[in-house]
Amino acid sequence: MIGEADIFGSDFMGLLVNACHDSDEKNRLSVQDASFSNPHRLARQSKNRGDGGICTPRKVERQVRVGKLMVPTYLELDIRFLALHHDPDLWGDDVHLFKPERFAQRIAKTTNYNTAAFVPFGFGPRSCVGMSFAMTGIKIVLSMILQRYSFTLSPAFVHSPLPSLVLKPQHGIPLLFRSLRTDA
Numbered sequence: 001m002i003g004e005a006d007i008f009g010s011d012f013m014g015l016l017v018n019a020c021h022d023s024d025e026k027n028r029l030s031v032q033d034a035s036f037s038n039p040h041r042l043a044r045q046s047k048n049r050g051d052g053g054i055c056t057p058r059k060v061e062r063q064v065r066v067g068k069l070m071v072p073t074y075l076e077l078d079i080r081f082l083a084l085h086h087d088p089d090l091w092g093d094d095v096h097l098f099k100p101e102r103f104a105q106r107i108a109k110t111t112n113y114n115t116a117a118f119v120p121f122g123f124g125p126r127s128c129v130g131m132s133f134a135m136t137g138i139k140i141v142l143s144m145i146l147q148r149y150s151f152t153l154s155p156a157f158v159h160s161p162l163p164s165l166v167l168k169p170q171h172g173i174p175l176l177f178r179s180l181r182t183d184a
């Protein structure tokens, strides 16, 4: 069976259990104690904690259900927003196209009232605390620009989306501005 202590080394879970195999039977970790959905994620988490990348499964005191998975509450889940935001099942077959008009009818309608479909600022209690600040700033800057200028994409623009936390234009977005002032 996957992760059984008596077949140490035959799978990743077994290695983890072995790494924490206490000689004292009471303190020994069982597969159930060390159960988690993604051992690679835990390995990375362990590395980030600075323990040299040696995984040290902890006693699981509480678990929560995430869809079909039972996950220890201490586990940090890394949800790929980019994958979510490029899911044709949620956004349609033209998901790869830049179509800001998708949002013309407000986000709730665009996402078919699925609150988890569009989460550029994260989701839940650890979502971005700067969301309102960022959105207000963006609206102020855009409205100040649009009162004074019209702009179009420069022919120098190179389409090269770069996946990062969000999708970024690798070489920026060069624009051509035209003043709206008639005396200019």
Ligand code: HEM
Residues within 6 Å of the ligand: 119, 120, 121, 122, 123, 125, 126, 127, 128, 129, 130, 131, 133, 134, 166
């Ligand atoms: C367009 C701009 C921004 C975007 C797209 C953005 C996006 C995000 C995302 C995706 C997260 C992670 C949420 C999660 O883990 O579920 C986050 C967290 C955070 N953001 Fe932002 N953010 C933006 C602007 C800002 C600004 C302006 C501030 C502060 C003034 C800020 C402060 C924070 C903080 C403190 C966290 C950590 C919250 C926590 O862990 O409890 N962000 N942001």
